[in-house]
Amino acid sequence: xxxxxxxxxxxxxxxxxxxxxxxxxxxxxxxxxxxxxxxxxxxxxxxxxxxxxxxxxxxxxxxxxxxxxxxxxxxxxxxxxxxxxxxxxxxxxxxxxxxxxxxxxxxxxxxxxxxxxxxxxxxxxxxxxxxxxxxxxxxxxxxxxxxxxxxxxxxxxxxxxxxxxxxxxxxxxxxxxxxxxxxxxxxxxxxxxxxxxxxxxxxxxxxxxxxxxxxx
Amino acid sequence: xxxxxxxxxxxxxxxxxxxxxxxxxxxxxxxxxxxxxxxxxxxxxxxxxxxxxx
Numbered sequence: 001x002x003x004x005x006x007x008x009x010x011x012x013x014x015x016x017x018x019x020x021x022x023x024x025x026x027x028x029x030x031x032x033x034x035x036x037x038x039x040x041x042x043x044x045x046x047x048x049x050x051x052x053x054x055x056x057x058x059x060x061x062x063x064x065x066x067x068x069x070x071x072x073x074x075x076x077x078x079x080x081x082x083x084x085x086x087x088x089x090x091x092x093x094x095x096x097x098x099x100x101x102x103x104x105x106x107x108x109x110x111x112x113x114x115x116x117x118x119x120x121x122x123x124x125x126x127x128x129x130x131x132x133x134x135x136x137x138x139x140x141x142x143x144x145x146x147x148x149x150x151x152x153x154x155x156x157x158x159x160x161x162x163x164x165x166x167x168x169x170x171x172x173x174x175x176x177x178x179x180x181x182x183x184x185x186x187x188x189x190x191x192x193x194x195x196x197x198x199x200x201x202x203x204x205x206x207x208x209x210x211x212x213x214x215x216x
Numbered sequence: 217x218x219x220x221x222x223x224x225x226x227x228x229x230x231x232x233x234x235x236x237x238x239x240x241x242x243x244x245x246x247x248x249x250x251x252x253x254x255x256x257x258x259x260x261x262x263x264x265x266x267x268x269x270x
Contacts, residue, residue: 008246008247008250011246012247015239015242015246018239019235019239020239030231030234033238037242197253197257201253201257201260204260208260208264211267
């Protein structure tokens with residue numbers, strides 16, 4: 001319980017620091033602040049998809065419903081954070097480029113990612129039979145994750161993009177004001193803890209539901 | 217109307233006020249999300265306790 005309130009204070013401080021402590025980046029002006037929310041959301045989405053894949057691989061080994069349920073929970077959270085990253089990116093696009101959607105390589109690749117994981121959830125709800133559903137979903141999920149590094153890290157770098165340089169630019173340098181970096185890393189840590197909290201909470205709810213269903 | 221945020225024609229005062237409004241809204245959203253999750257967490261803990269006892 002204490003750590004939850006620490007997280008609340010931590011993230012509140014990140015929000016305040018993003019506005020009052022960190023300087024504005026050149027050319028981004030007030031939209032600089034989106035860095036502290038948009039990138040951590042995208043990071044959590046990738047992390048959640050990775051965790052989901054790990055549980056899918058585990059499912060194929062153990063054939064336990066626990067691993068299947070955890071894989072599904074993490075994929076749903078990944079999709080949620082990917083949607084949030086897309087929405088915050090669209091707000092940035094409107095402010096900087098004049099339109100919410102520009103079919104920029106990064107926007108297009110994230111849309112593909114949303115469709116791929118949306119299909120994963122559709123597959124889960126379309127297949128009847130717990131074992132069959134879990135097996136098919138696990139295999140699909142593993143294949144789906146293969147596309148993540150390409151869609152998130154490779155494709156947007158292959159084509160001309162309006163998107164600002166990522167944190168680590170093409171030269172592998174980390175170009176950010178020290179204060180901005182402090183707030184950014186603090187936000188990254190906060191969002192990661194938030195993800196694990198929601199993941200754990202969702203897992204406990206799923207376990208309770210399962211117990212209720214199995215109860216005579 | 218130019219809606220671009222990097223429109224520097226806005227006065228410094230207007231930009232500072234806008235900053236505080238956006239910060240306030242984000243803080244409110246975060247507080248809402250946090251207390252909803254906190255409430256849910258407590259509820260689930262109570263249910264699990266009840267389930268164990270039963």
